[in-house]
Amino acid sequence: MSRHVSAEDLASLDLDALKPRKAAKVRAHLAGCVQCTQLNREISAVPATLASVSYPPMPEQLSARIETVLAAESSQRLSSAPATEAGRRDLPQRSRAARKPRREGWRVPGMSVLGTRLVAGAGALVIVGFGGYEIASHAGGNATGTAASSSGSAAAPSALAGQMNLGPSVHYGEPSSSKTVRTVTSDANFTSARLGEQAAAAVGAARLREAGGAQSAPAAVPTSHANAARSSAAGGGAATESGLASCLDGIAGNKTVVLVEQAKYDGNPATIIVTAQTATSDAEVWAVGPDCTASHPHVLNHLRLSRT
């Protein structure tokens, strides 16, 4: 090789990006060329030079600013959730403009006045994503809260965003085709007026939470199965794992459980369950009491979500 080697080829050699034949030629040339050896030293030093440059750390106020914007976004999304014609009957009175999903973002230079106003009272923040569902219709059940959902006043979104934590995994279904769902717990208060919207948001949030938490979650997560213990769940507080497993057996049937959130419903301890036939099909939302079992599900509310 009589001609010199380019800096790009030398960098490619360093990155193991040259074909073997060309790499061999370049190496052979380097062995006898002082100039290219010098150039090779220089190009090889570029990564270290880049790595040595330090940049300013993230400004303290930026984290709070982004949290504020996200909280405002969460609040806005939940207060402007789309609904089908059937579902609109079940939603509290809202202007058409308010129902239109907001697509454009807003800029919050520094601490946003708008964002701060919108999020006032939002409480602890968690990323809440929509699960891609909208309310379609109620599906019956011995609901105690459905009446309120069709005539109640607009619930403030302040109780919608709570801290969500990962709970145990629970098995459900027939032993031969047992499925598992990772539960979550939160201090969110699901309300009869907004159960569908909140559940749809919770599906997205739980998915993110699980994905994010999986990296640091303990390896051994306690699990339970309906067949292992079908005793009734403890009354009053959160449902036990065995109680949840039994409950899911009764609620899910042959469907897949996409959300089990132990939270509150109209201020009382409850479990919110979302089931779907497939990942792309309509879903059903159930609010059940903490004593829910397969034989006595204690359904507080039940409605259907249609896929957007």
Next chain:
Amino acid sequence: MLFQRHRDRLWAVAIRTLGDPEEAADALQDAMIAAFRRASSFRGDSAVTTWLHRIVVNAALDRMRRRASRPTAGGQDEEALDALATSGRPLSDPSGTSDTAMDVRAALRRLVPDQQAALVLVDMLGYSISDAADVLGVSEGTVKSRAARGRARLLPRLEHLRPSGPPPEETLTDGERRNQSASQRVLPAQEGGDEEP
């Protein structure tokens, strides 16, 4: 919260890609809003870290491209561009005030966005080629190609690495001009796309 867990890493990507703290902050904010809105589309088939990084990188690249498309004052004079690039350095930056840091910042801003992103991930932040490819949504070969071109174009702009002796007179390259010095071999700023392998 997911953002809190990854904030420092995401910031590191944004600030190195854009160079300017204000722009990096805006890009990070845009990215987090985008992540929020796309939460339901996250299928878990990629690590959430990769997913978030990709959104931040894309937000930063969008800003870089918008910046590149804006007409610059004066001509395309390289020194004027270097001065502009360097002037973006924040006054409050306690680091990066050395000649080397200023050199690097100015030089990085002269690269096409894709090459810059590859160098930020691979060289500045130490990502593996595989991880960088995942974040950028391209093949490993493309990452290597972009990084190699980026390094080659940076070298003549890094004064302290500049060869002390005479540059090679003749080169063997694919597509590079021959019979030019090392510094002359570098294409003008914001020039030269990728050759995708």
